[in-house]
Amino acid sequence: MHMSDSIQSQVSTEEWQLRVNLAAAYRLIALYGWDDLVFTHVSARVPGAEQHFLINPYGMLFEEVTASSLVKVDQQGNKVMDSPYPVNPAGFTIHSAIHAAREDAHCVMHTHSLNGVAVSAQTEGLLPISQQSTLVLAALGYHDYEGIALNEDEKPRLVANLADNTFLMLRNHGLITVGNTPADAFLAMYIFEASCMIQVKALAGNRALTPIAEDIVDGVKEAARVVTKGMFGDLAWPGLLRKLDRQNPGYDQ
Structure with a gap:
């Protein structure tokens, strides 16, 4: 029996589908x-278990993640289901804070992309110079760098800076998005x-x-709703x- 068969038999249909989509998100990031x-x-x-979450096995490349290798943890990052894979509890600090504060944040995505980190280091942050940037600026917060995210007392500040936004720029660190689904x-x-890639390229042009x-930026939220027909991620997924x-x-x- 494949491991995927074993895990699939232990979880609900809804959880398995989430596992598949979350594993896909990891591979797409790679x-x-x-x-x-x-x-x-x-x-x-995890659907039906509001205090349980799926996260990547620590040490596995994003391009290797599978539905069955995802690890189920509690709000503190402790494993709640047997898994041969380790987890990084410290890495769950940012995610646990957002999940706890935002009921609508069923999925929290964090990256250290080179363009994202580059713009996060720029004093003015994201500039309104592209159509893509207007979509972000309509729902963007900023959080100042406080070192590697290990301290529990940073959580309230991070949550306050995210507020009800979809996007959060971690200064000198990276990017966060939240959504109802991995899509x-x-x-x-x-x-x-x-948006960040365009800004880096535009600034490199020295013009x-x-x-x-x-x-125009102020009117983007409504325009985006019309364009995506309320489906957003499902359109491209x-x-x-x-x-x-x-x-x-x-x-x-």
């Missing part, structure tokens, strides 16, 4: 080059990372930039899974 070897995390709340969090991160008017099936199959094992 496919798009946003991973940082084995570091950073994407976590997801939503991934699409948000795709837009966030694209004056044309900012987007503030009133089936195509992204087909892409994975072609380029890195096996995430659903």
